[in-house]
Amino acid sequence: MDISYHDVLLVGGGGAGLRAAIAAAETNPNLSVAVVSKVYPMRSHTVSAEGGAAGVIKPGDTLDDHAYDTISGGDWLCDQDAVEIFVKEAPEELLRLEHWGCPWSRDPDGRIAVRAFGGMKKMRTWFADDKTGFHLLHTLFQTTLKYNAVTRYDEWFVTRLLVDEGRVQGVVALQLMSGRIQAITAKSVILCTGGCGRVFPFTTNASIKTGDGMALAFQAGTPLKDMEFVQYHPTGLPFTGILITEAARAEGGHLINKNGYRYLQDYNLGTPTPQPVLRNMELGPRDRLSQAFVKEVEKGHTTDTPYGPVVHLDLRHLGEKVINTRLPFVRELCLKYENIDPIKELIPVRPVIHYMMGGVHTDNNGATPLAGLYAAGEVACVSINGANRLGSNSLPELLVFGARAGRAAALAAMEQRTPSEHAISQAQDEKARLEEQFLRKTAGRERVATIRSEMHQAMESGAGIYRNQTSLENAADKLRELRERFRDIGLDDHSLTFNTELLAALELSFMLDVGSAIVESALHRTESRGAHQRTDFAGRDDQNFLAHTLIFRNPDGRIRLEKAPVVITRWPPAERVYGVKPDVKEVAAR
Amino acid sequence: MAEAILKIFRGTREGGELAEYRVPVAPGMVVLDALHHVQKHQAPDLALRWNCKAGKCGSCSAEVNGRPRLTCKTRMDALPQDKPITVLPMKAFAVIKDLVTDVSWNYRVNKKIPPFQPRAVTEWKMYQPDIDRVQEFRKCIECFLCQNVCHVLREHGKQEHFGGPRFFVRVAALEMHPLDGLSRTHLLKDQLGLGLCNITKCCTEVCPEGIRITDNAIIPLKERVVDDFYDPWHWLLRKLGKKVSKSVAEH
Ligand SMILES: Cc1cc2nc3c(=O)[nH]c(=O)nc-3n(C[C@H](O)[C@H](O)[C@H](O)COP(=O)(O)OP(=O)(O)OC[C@H]3O[C@@H](n4cnc5c(N)ncnc54)[C@H](O)[C@@H]3O)c2cc1C
Ligand code: SF4
Ligand code: SF4
Ligand code: FES
DSSP: OOEEEOSEEEEOOSHHHHHHHHHHHHHOTTSOEEEEESSOGGGSGGGGOOSOEEOOOSTTOOHHHHHHHHHHHTTTOSOHHHHHHHHHHHHHHHHHHHHTTOOOOBOTTSSBOEEOOTTOSSOOEEOSTTOHHHHHHHHHHHHHTTOTTEEEEETEEEEEEEEETTEEEEEEEEETTTOOEEEEEOSEEEEOOOOOGGGSSSBSSOTTOSOHHHHHHHHTTOOEEOTTOEEEEEEEOTTTOOBOOTHHHHTTOEEEOTTSOOGGGGGTSOOOOSSOBTTSGGGSOHHHHHHHHHHHHHTTOSEEETTEEEEEEEOGGGHHHHHHHHOHHHHHHIIIIIOOOTTTSOEEEEEEEEEESOEEEOOTTSBOSSBTEEEOSTTEEOSSSTTSOOTTSHHHHHHHHHHHHHHHHHHHHTTOOOOOHHHHHHHHHHHHHHIIIIISOOOOOBOHHHHHHHHHHHHHHHSSSEEOHHHHHHHHHHHHHHHHHHTTBOOSOOOSTTOHHHHHHHHHHHHHHHHHHHHHHHHHOOSOBTTBEETTBOSOOHHHHSEEEEEEEOTTSOEEEEEEEOOOSSOOOOOOOOOOOTTOOOOBOO | OOEEEEEEEEEETTEEEEEEEEEEOOTTOBHHHHHHHHHHHTOTTOOOOOSOSSSSSOOOEEEETTEEEEGGGOBGGGSOSSSOEEEEOOTTSOEEETTEEOOHHHHHHHHTSOOOOBOOOSSOOOOHHHHHHHHHHHTOOOOOHHHHHOHHHHTTOOTTTOOOHHHHHHHHHHHTSTTBOOOOHHIIIIISOGGGOOOOOHHHHHOTTOOOIIIIIIHHHHHHHHHHHHOHHHHHHHHTTOOOOHHHHHO
């Protein structure tokens, strides 16, 4: 078997992975840094982020304000020391990106422009047109080209971590183009594989977001944290799940039910105002907006469509000029995919799975409890997002913690030895497993597409916006059955070149693990907080659950759950308050 | 429900053929949906790239009815219903399998282009019109459809001497960045073969991002090359670290 040797290895070439690669190369130019990605880096999901990246830059805004918005938005489940680091380093990272060539949109005086975003009390979201993530990722990619120490493994799929002597020593990866399976060793490994929205059927997430990194860590015995917190974004297009960015509401878009009524005023989110007001109505946090939608469905106030019930996003009053200059991409998507012109028509929307608050348990430097293993970006849970992430916090998060993980992993790698014999023999075993279980097996009776759609069904009905013990237990049973049936999986494609069916099978096995972790964690948390709403346990229970959930898989395959304390520094738990009373004067969004 | 006939290239580097599949057509469906349908129900081993399904990641390029397109942005109802729809891999790149081609050459070209290098400035002020100009080029999703149609690559196979429209767009984004301090005209002339482009505009026609590759990137770059090499005054200004941009000077 071929073996290649590096010092620091990134699994993932999205925003987090590339930022970490640059940080590692800058920390010590003599280290060899490998970026392994199952798609070309620019195809990573970070390209899809539209709205922007939060960072305090304007006079009148403070780091404490950003911290408070983040912590209250996260329903007090955020680690406040991590949030303090995050808000401080976010503007530094965003400026660094500007110095690498990222074209941030400007104010008329030539300075950085910012826009309003849901759950944020001040305007602090930087944007680059309505393609922020895209520009961010391309800037990072072009910047990595400056460093000769960075080697890319484009279109290589990581199937497992090599762990020996209690530390991670590399990965086993499959090259898509040739089907070659090899060991890529390293002294430290950073998981930057993004989220897992594809565990659910209706999602804004691209097809690669299958939670691979979460499953890789979990299988290696590393705990996952707060997996019960899955974010629904309130405005997805009903047929495709394509996202209508929150910026549409920040510019003044309204959400209305079938009676043309701005229903959010009935859900403790404030009162309608002519101009958008921050943290009010449509600019409330995502969890609360998505929950209000479900209540509207129950009241019969939504409109039925072939793709399920919808409410409408109304942009018409903004006028053609604002829509064309501030939201051109929103208009393009609506025209292209729904044949709707938002200048004249209402946009049908419904909540859609969007983001994973939970992930691989890390400290503030991205280090996991397993030596040599780090994680950053959406795959990780530091946690700055708590029970509900605020829009535009995750791009700066992947920069801040990507950079921190890159530095920490580089320093750690400098002290490590080369991989052990045993780690390499593990790679041989993994190669044999892939061949036996998939490539040479002809008798398997189960099909990827069938198991995947049954998993989708189980997750949607069991662990949606509202859950309860019965729904979760049913989902857990179903997932157990599917994991069992997966052993009998058979492929129709046994070829080595670009075998997409094999990838789909590997991703499915990862998703079955991640789905189970979500459901088990949700069963464990018998309270309602942020994005985790239990109909059988209404209300937040700080007495018992002001704590993170950690889920482990023991070597015998059994699952174990633990609680870990939440770090509180300066903001004691309080009630989340959104919305303004009609007589209170707040700062208008624009 | 209406039905479409798809003729999809199936094969590898060694050769292949067009295979026919029948797919039910639902409203709003795009060509990528049809390919997925084939993959799910008839040919699980059909190889294709895709990811975002929203025209952003640049993965899903192919030649649909002979025209280079993003399959996720091509609606079935925009194609003639009475004829089979052909879906072929991009011709300018070697086939790996079915619709998947080897695009790695593009990344080797990219590696030759020095990234953004800021001028020594005290304050990072930029104005929106200048940002807008570079935004146009930075919008490129690297779908490589323009590379695929450019005859210099497609018919003449000049990969060794020619960077292709995608990378002229890339250089334009850097050269016209208001705060960039490098000059890449030597690179354009000597390594990227800008002179081989004879302004046929085929690249602009297929760009899914609507980048006006020829008018806004290639022609101004050609002017810069001429200025730099045949006009000592421009050359001197550049040496002094001043950026001279024609369009700015005229406005
Ligand atoms: C439509 C949309 C809009 C968004 N808008 C915003 C916004 O406006 N602001 C904001 O802050 N956030 C936004 N987000 C969230 C944000 O975009 C993501 O959280 C973030 O981009 C994740 O980046 P990442 O680097 O962690 O992972 P990704 O960009 O998803 O990259 C994952 C990488 O891991 C690789 N990988 C995965 N598995 C494997 C494997 N097994 N082997 C090898 N490689 C692997 C992939 O190839 C890829 O390179 C948005 C998200 C969506 C879905
Ligand atoms: S204009 Fe130039 S780059 Fe574009 S297709 Fe024609 S020859 Fe190629
Ligand atoms: S310039 Fe246009 S056609 Fe060419 S790669 Fe970029 S987006 Fe595609
Ligand atoms: S799938 Fe991303 S551009 Fe088509």
